[in-house]
Amino acid sequence: MFAPLDPVLHSQLRLSVVSLLVSVRAAEFTWLREKTGSTAGNLSVQLNKLAEAGYIEIKKSFRDNYPLTECKITKKGIKAFEAYVNNIKQYIHQKK
Amino acid sequence: MFAPLDPVLHSQLRLSVVSLLVSVRAAEFTWLREKTGSTAGNLSVQLNKLAEAGYIEIKKSFRDNYPLTECKITKKGIKAFEAYVNNIKQYIHQKK
């Protein structure tokens, strides 16, 4: 009846991040923090979880002497997002 | 950018229950357990949370000598569900 929802994505912040990343080539930590309105600590934790799940790739470097964290969604991440979207529709488009 | 998701509804089981209840006059505990595939314990807890939030009404009685728990969604619950549906669409229908 109800397909299980990927617990990695069924989280407000992680879903926000993935939702942003699917439509963008790459995104910086600070941009994600601003767009999601999250705290840096929470974002840091959730980005690592997404990376552990293989849904995003995190590239760390320096720019203008400051640390720079860039994130990109992976193919696996896109697939997982699409599956999540399809699944949650079962919950929100209730049958008449 | 991303509207916050009602934490009462952003739970797989509670969302399943409310999704079922919006399209039905009333539902019995056992029917909800079967439809959602949840355990009785988990369902019991989550139904009480929905009731505490004022999203459903729980009526307890007896039928054929057995306890009978019936659930109905409230107007508040319908409104909350509709708001949740609208909000999560922002997450899953990413802008191009």
Next chain:
DNA sequence: ATAGAGTAGTTTATAATATAAACCAAATAT
């Protein structure tokens, strides 16, 4: 009449999550 299995749940304990608070290292501003 009573032992065993089944029904319909509730309560309690545990594991997982989300979040915030505190912290760190380096850079820049005063």
Next chain:
DNA sequence: ATATTTGGTTTATATTATAAACTACTCTAT
């Protein structure tokens, strides 16, 4: 020089979800 800001990470705490254990009864068979 020291204070503040940037760009994060780590740790601690509160909340959640879930499962396991339990309660209270009923039905059936002996």
